[in-house]
Amino acid sequence: MLGNEHKVCKLIKSLYGLKQAAKQWHQKFDEVVLSSGFHLNQSDKCVYRKFDSSGKGVIICLYVDDMLIFGIDQNQVDKTKKFLSSKFSMKDMGEADIILSIKIKCENKLTVITQSYYTEKILKKFNREDCSPVSTPIDLVKKLKPNTCKPVDQLEYSRAIDCLMYDMTSTRPDIAYAVGRLSKFTSNPSRQHWQAITRVLKYLKGTMNYGLSYIGYR
Template sequence: MKVDGSIEKFKARLVIQGFRQKEGIDYFDTYAPVARISTIRLLVALAAIHNLVIHQMDVKSAFLNGDLDEEIYMKQPEGFVMPDNEHKVCKLVKSLYGLKQAPKQWHQKFDEVVLSNGFVLNQADKCVYSKFDDSRKGVIICLYVDDMLIFGTDQDQVDKTKKFLSSCFDMKDLGEAEVILGIRIKRENNGISISQSHYIEKILKKFNFHDSSPVSTPMDPAFKLSPNEGVAVY
């Protein structure tokens, strides 16, 4: 999908049957750290105050980058079974989509790569990384699974970070940030505005309410409310 919600291309992906995994044998942790929405809002506010450059990047097939700690086997994919070796199975050396631990292993991989390059992990939000030199020039990376915002003191710092990330992962450069998690980011003369009008319009179209007339109140002001006289449920 494109940032505006329209279809960019169709693709197929091999997905493993993670529902057949057994906890304590095939996987242990299933968490997927993501940046808080309040963190993203705070970083955008800082960008407005300090006139930071905001760019966006996307990791292609992010979960395929994760290294596995467990020993996992899978059946040969249908249509790709090796002749005369039908009885054999595949041993995974990398993470696949569908694995219970795939999100955790991806974040662990990204964490190791970024920290080894001199970035510092934010202790308040484990998905925020920063790197500044003595002249106070640098960048802040905000990660949400495979979407990331890069806040830089100047374009050169952002470009250096993009080059580093692209050398480690297969990345898609989305340029200046426009939409992140349904939030539209728009830079204006007097600062930066964020809104979810794009997301709201998408929801209205989904439920066929996009032609409805707008009102200033959430419900009919003439509607009379009555106290709840029902029986309490315990």
């Protein structure tokens, strides 16, 4: 504003969309949850747990303003939901089905997480939705060498690696070796590296329903 060029604004309350908003929100959530007896996971600062002497308890996983609440006792889960609803404006979405592009399926004591929908998006994004599937994610016979020429679609290559890494870390550890090798060439990819990326995508095409299974026991 004319005449006020040297003045600054003091932030009284964070607004959604500002850089400070995420930090302010997490700080507020942290204070509320910890004050009610929850403990912060030291390995992941967005995971909170609260268990009683009988072993019953609840775990809260926070991602920005989305929460996944679960436990071995439904009453404890319901109490936690009620407590959080009294502190924040919340909407209960019911039993978790899909969160962060990860599908959750529970049957008896078996929990399966997959990313078939996310994999379809990756294939479509890189125009590989009609590719022919292969049985392995990488060709161990061909040795990947550093590119000595001009990089080929370096930005797009970086995006492909990012997408594959999210798939890998969430539900697909079977592509970890291939993605790890290919990520070494992100700054200067060649056509050979792109061919290797395509092979990983072809492997995902044929194994779209692969995922991780967890068996609960007591």
